Amino acid sequence: MTAPTLLEMRTRVRDRLRLSANDPMFTDQVVNRRINLAYGDVLSAVQPNGWWWQLIEQTQQNTTGADAAQFPVVLTTPDNTRAIRKVGSVFASLDGNYWLPIEPRERTDQVRLAGGRRTSDGLPLSWSPLWSPTTVAGVKRQLVIVFDTPLPATAWVRYQAVVDPADLTADGSVLSALPPILADLVVEAATNQLIRQRREVGVVTTRRRYATVLSIASRALDAWMKAARIYFNAPSAGPGYGILRDRQGP
Amino acid sequence: MTFETPVNLGQLRTALRERCQLDANDPRASNAVLNRLINAAMHRYQIANANGWPWDFQEVSAALSANQETLVFAVGGTNTPTKVRYVILQHTSGLWEYPLQRVSRYEQLEAYPNDAETGAPRVFSLMGDIATTGGFPELLIRFRPKCDIAYNVVIGMESPLDDLVNDADPDPATSDRAIDVWSSSVLSYAAYLVYRAREDLAEAMLGAVEDFDASVLQQRRTGRARLGAGIPLRPLADDRELN
Numbered sequence: 027m028t029a030p031t032l033l034e035m036r037t038r039v040r041d042r043l044r045l046s047a048n049d050p051m052f053t054d055q056v057v058n059r060r061i062n063l064a065y066g067d068v069l070s071a072v073q074p075n076g077w078w079w080q081l082i083e084q085t086q087q088n089t090t091g092a093d094a095a096q097f098p099v100v101l102t103t104p105d106n107t108r109a110i111r112k113v114g115s116v117f118a119s120l121d122g123n124y125w126l127p128i129e130p131r132e133r134t135d136q137v138r139l140a141g142g143r144r145t146s147d148g149l150p151l152s153w154s155p156l157w158s159p160t161t162v163a164g165v166k167r168q169l170v171i172v173f174d175t176p177l178p179a180t181a182w183v184r185y186q187a188v189v190d191p192a193d194l195t196a197d198g199s200v201l202s203a204l205p206p207i208l209a210d211l212v213v214e215a216a217t218n219q220l221i222r223q224r225r226e227v228g229v230v231t232t233r234r235r236y237a238t239v240l241s242i243a244s245r246a247l248d249a250w251m252k253a254a255r256i257y258f259n260a261p262s263a264g265p266g267y268g269i270l271r272d273r274q275g276p
Numbered sequence: 277m278t279f280e281t282p283v284n285l286g287q288l289r290t291a292l293r294e295r296c297q298l299d300a301n302d303p304r305a306s307n308a309v310l311n312r313l314i315n316a317a318m319h320r321y322q323i324a325n326a327n328g329w330p331w332d333f334q335e336v337s338a339a340l341s342a343n344q345e346t347l348v349f350a351v352g353g354t355n356t357p358t359k360v361r362y363v364i365l366q367h368t369s370g371l372w373e374y375p376l377q378r379v380s381r382y383e384q385l386e387a388y389p390n391d392a393e394t395g396a397p398r399v400f401s402l403m404g405d406i407a408t409t410g411g412f413p414e415l416l417i418r419f420r421p422k423c424d425i426a427y428n429v430v431i432g433m434e435s436p437l438d439d440l441v442n443d444a445d446p447d448p449a450t451s452d453r454a455i456d457v458w459s460s461s462v463l464s465y466a467a468y469l470v471y472r473a474r475e476d477l478a479e480a481m482l483g484a485v486e487d488f489d490a491s492v493l494q495q496r497r498t499g500r501a502r503l504g505a506g507i508p509l510r511p512l513a514d515d516r517e518l519n
Contacts, residue, residue, distance in 0.1 A: 027352050027439050029412050038316070041309045044473045079351060079404035079413035083381060105406050115382045117389075125389045127382065186381060189406070200410040205351040205358055207323065207436055210316035238478040246468060246485050250320055257323040258358070 027206040033197040035061050035213060042217040043224065052220065062193055064215035069191050069203055072251045076112065076188030077258055079205065085184045087122065093146040093176035096158060097183055099169045105189075108203075110169050112188040118149045118173075122182040128153050128173070136174035146176040211250055218247045282459045286443030288314050291463055296470045305470070315439050317465035321458055324492040328359065328434040329458070338429050339368075343394065345422035347429070348405060352412030357433035360417065363400050366428040373430070376400045381418065388420035395421040461495065464488040 030038075036057050039045075045052045069080065084101075088094045099110045117125040131139060131152035139151050150173035158170045177183065191203030201209055221243060282291045289310045292298070298305045322329070334355065338347055349357055366373040379387070381401040388399070397419035405414035417431070437446065468484035471477045 027354070027436075029352055029410075038312055041312055042469060042473055044304050077404075078402070079415065081404045082406055083403055101406065115380075115385075117385055123391045125385050125391070127386055184385070186403070202411055203413060205413060206439075207319045207352075207358065210319045213316065235478050239472065239481065242478065242482050242485060243472055249485075249489070253320075253323050253326075256326040 029200045029202055029206050030209045031197060031201075032058060032061065032194040032199045035194075035201065035209065035216075036197075038210070038213045039216050039220065042213065043220055045220075051223070056223075057216070057220070058194070060216040060219050061212065064212045064219065065191060065194065065201065065203075067215055068208065068212050068251070068254075070111070073255055073258075077204065080188050080190070080203070081186060082189055083184065083186050085122075085182060087182050088177050088179055090179065092179050094173065094179075095144075095176040096156065096170040096172055097177055098158070099171060099185070099187060101189065105192075107192045109190045110187045111190050113155055113169060113171060113185050115186040116153045116171060117184040118177065119182040119184070120149065120178070125184055130154060131174075133172065136172070140174045143175050146178045148175075148178070149181070150175050150177055208254060211254055214247050214250055218243055282463070284443060284447075285311060285314065285440035285445050288440075288459060288463060288466070289443075291459075292466050292470065295463065295467050296474075298470065304473075310466075310470075311440070313466045313469045314462065316469060317462045318437065318440065320465050321461050321488075321492070322436040324461075325496050327496075329495075331457075332434045332436055333361070334433055334435050336431050336433065338431060340397075340419070340423045340427045340429055342423055342425050345419055347417040347419075347431075349415045349417075349433075350412040351415050354438055355435050356412070357415060357431070357435055359434040360402055360415065361432040361434065363417065363432070364430040365397055366430060368426050368428055376419070376429075378402065384418065384420050391422075393421040394424040397421060397423060397427070458495065461488055461491040464491060 036054060039057055039061065040047065040052075043052075045057075047054075069077065084099075086097075088097065099113055100106060101108055101110065114130075116128045116130070118128050119125045126149055128150055129152050131154055133154050133156070136152045136154055152174055154172045154174075156170050156172045157167045159167055171183065171185065191201075193199075194201065201212070204212075221240060280287075282288045289307060292310055292314065293300060293305070296305075298310075322332070336355070340347070351358060363376045363378070364373050365376055376397060377399045379399045379401055381403055384399055384401045399420050401418045401420075403416050403418070405416040440446065464484050464487035468481055468488065471481035471484060
């Protein structure tokens with residue numbers, strides 16, 4: 027199996043709808059947009075907790091030179107165009123070698139747990155996720171881990187995160203955020219939206235028949251999405267969040 | 277001339293043309309177009325059984341060197357896993373072997389918190405990894421403790437059938453995949469995709485979807501009982517797993 031490019035995905039979508047590449051209602055841009063929307067849907071809306079291959083682990087050091095109450099969660103280049111949507115299973119280490127789990131707490135409980143202390147004192151007692159608007163220019167919102175007490179300077183953090191895909195921007199962009207076996211699910215999701223945009227001229231049909239076609243198609247798509255979710259999500263069937271259900275990741 | 281169950285891409289395409297009454301010269305139903313639809317239907321079929329179809333189960337061996345902690349598989353390409361069922365650790369000379377326990381990464385770090393600790397691996401965890409740019413997503417197996425010496429591992433994985441590219445795919449001489457078992461299901465779903473493109477046969481379209489659903493259910497039942505290899509002892513409560 028090869029990982030399809032945006033160009034190949036567009037060809038597949040046009041196959042499914044019997045669209046001409048010269049159709050002014052369905053230009054490359056129109057079809058691309060639908061593919062990107064469907065791509066995002068399959069990777070986020072269909073599986074809100076993230077598919078297992080979106081679940082990654084990062085180990086980062088606090089290199090700010092100071093204690094960090096808020097630790098930004100980012101990917102390094104060239105993947106920094108991808109957003110991190112969720113974090114979980116946070117560990118901290120003073121030497122980058124020996125890891126201790128830090129427990130998540132609701133924000134105000136964090137403050138109570140730390141007894142109001144605002145300076146770092148060894149490893150943090152708890153963490154919580156927060157979206158911070160005040161980050162690097164051009165980044166509107168960024169996920170940060172709030173530590174209480176703050177993470178000491180030069181200490182290390184290890185966490186699991188769910189990463190979202192980067193947009194497909196060029197014909198050669200590869201769908202690298204999901205296994206190729208699911209690429210056709212994206213095609214199908216895009217197709218199901220484009221069917222609704224289509225207006226046939228000179229085709230004899232009825233409103234009932236049109237509605238029937240749409241409902242069968244969306245039913246088939248729902249079944250496909252559900253099957254994919256079950257196939258890739260069942261904890262006993264492969265990579266997932268591990269054995270203990272109460273210790274699920276982000 | 278025989279009229280057997282279609283067992284390869286070329287035969288599936290012929291059967292699809294028959295079923296949907298397509299003209300071989302129809303430019304909108306060219307070989308390339310139908311091949312893509314058949315492959316899409318095949319992907320749909322592959323994930324229709326959460327337990328994996330029995331013929332998707334494989335074992336591959338890998339060598340671990342001293343201090344090695346991770347194994348990475350690209351999820352895509354040829355013979356690559358969509359799932360890992362089990363990992364068996366082996367002595368390099370085949371003196372012994374034992375299965376590793378799968379735990380979550382959280383548990384793994386709790387039990388073995390020291391990155392520097394070495395020994396015979398006891399547990400493994402599975403996660404994704406940032407794919408190489410433009411490549412496939414990756415499956416990452418982490419071992420703890422990390423290897424003190426060299427070992428072998430046997431990885432029990434599920435690996436879906438590769439895309440059918442040539443008319444003779446899958447070649448029965450090189451593939452052990454039981455395509456004739458599922459060709460009817462694949463054909464039904466491909467027919468649905470063809471009918472939907474034509475939008476003129478709502479009833480046939482619905483029928484094809486129903487055919488597919490029924491055949492998958494049937495095969496999931498019979499497949500489990502008859503072909504036990506790799507099927508978990510405790511069957512999944514498929515739909516309930518979601519909630």
